[in-house]
Amino acid sequence: MHAHKRLAPMLLVLLIASPCLAADTQPAAQLERFAVQAGRSGNAELGRQFFINKHGGEWACASCHGEPPTQAGRHARTGKSLLPLAPAFNPKSFTDQARVDKWFRRNCQDVVGRECQAAEKADVLAWLISLKS
Amino acid sequence: MTFRTTVILGLCLGTALACAGSHDLSPQRALPAYTQECAACHTAYPPALLPAESWQRVMTHLGTHYGSDASLDATQVQAITQWLQSQAGTYKKVRNAPPQDRITLSDWFVREHREVRPELWRHSSVRSPAQCSACHTQAENGRFGERELRLPTPAR
Numbered sequence: 001m002h003a004h005k006r007l008a009p010m011l012l013v014l015l016i017a018s019p020c021l022a023a024d025t026q027p028a029a030q031l032e033r034f035a036v037q038a039g040r041s042g043n044a045e046l047g048r049q050f051f052i053n054k055h056g057g058e059w060a061c062a063s064c065h066g067e068p069p070t071q072a073g074r075h076a077r078t079g080k081s082l083l084p085l086a087p088a089f090n091p092k093s094f095t096d097q098a099r100v101d102k103w104f105r106r107n108c109q110d111v112v113g114r115e116c117q118a119a120e121k122a123d124v125l126a127w128l129i130s131l132k133s
Numbered sequence: 134m135t136f137r138t139t140v141i142l143g144l145c146l147g148t149a150l151a152c153a154g155s156h157d158l159s160p161q162r163a164l165p166a167y168t169q170e171c172a173a174c175h176t177a178y179p180p181a182l183l184p185a186e187s188w189q190r191v192m193t194h195l196g197t198h199y200g201s202d203a204s205l206d207a208t209q210v211q212a213i214t215q216w217l218q219s220q221a222g223t224y225k226k227v228r229n230a231p232p233q234d235r236i237t238l239s240d241w242f243v244r245e246h247r248e249v250r251p252e253l254w255r256h257s258s259v260r261s262p263a264q265c266s267a268c269h270t271q272a273e274n275g276r277f278g279e280r281e282l283r284l285p286t287p288a289r
Binding site for chain 2: 105
């Protein structure tokens with residue numbers, strides 16, 4: 001009985017806090033996922049080139065995320081400040097799979113004009129994970 | 134305290150509160166999805182700054198959102214659209230949809246920023262009139278009063 005009384009507030013705290021703990025994955029697990037899909041491991045140097053170069057459009061990934069993306073970025077159009085993309089500089093980066101997929105899908109449309117291939121995502125992620133403080 | 138002093142003090146307090154609240158444009162509780170999804174790229178614009186018909190158009194064309202792909206899944210689109218509709222501006226100055234459904238092209242926006250020099254718009258910390266918080270320090274909280282205004286210095 002007493003245990004239940006103590007448990008209830010704890011459950012309540014967990015329920016309230018749970019939306020803040022959206023993390024359901026880790027950057028290394030996401031890299032692995034794309035590598036498996038691509039059938040090869042990510043290449044950090046290819047990822048760096050993909051990230052800093054334009055692909056026929058107005059922007060590169062680096063236009064908003066910076067180069068290297070180890071500090072706060074800035075939205076190229078609105079000027080809004082963005083959290084650093086490299087996981088070593090932002091503990092929330094690449095820790096929510098739905099967000100990873102959503103942002104790759106939209107930003108690849110903006111930068112490349114199509115969805116990115118699994119190999120391209122693996123390369124970019126390999127480079128981002130390699131950036132250390 | 135005499136009755137007269139109490140009345141005067143009450144009136145002063147009432148006026149102060151009314152003025153302090155006059156620039157508070159954001160709803161008391163913003164929809165979390167609105168803050169999370171929309172404010173990831175730009176200011177969480179107070180919904181009352183556009184009429185419902187503008188929000189409707191904005192939300193039906195998220196795939197081509199002012200030059201960016203801002204598409205969301207159908208459930209989120211529906212929730213955010215519904216919320217924006219309920220919070221959209223209905224007062225006189227926002228009754229008509231502005232060109233391109235842009236807040237920054239509204240007559241009142243242009244009028245209220247007419248004294249802003251061109252070099253200020255180009256300032257490295259401003260760059261875009263969409264970046265409200267470059268000058269309006271409380272923009273994210275829906276407050277755009279003169280008291281919360283800080284112009285970037287010096288012009289770069």
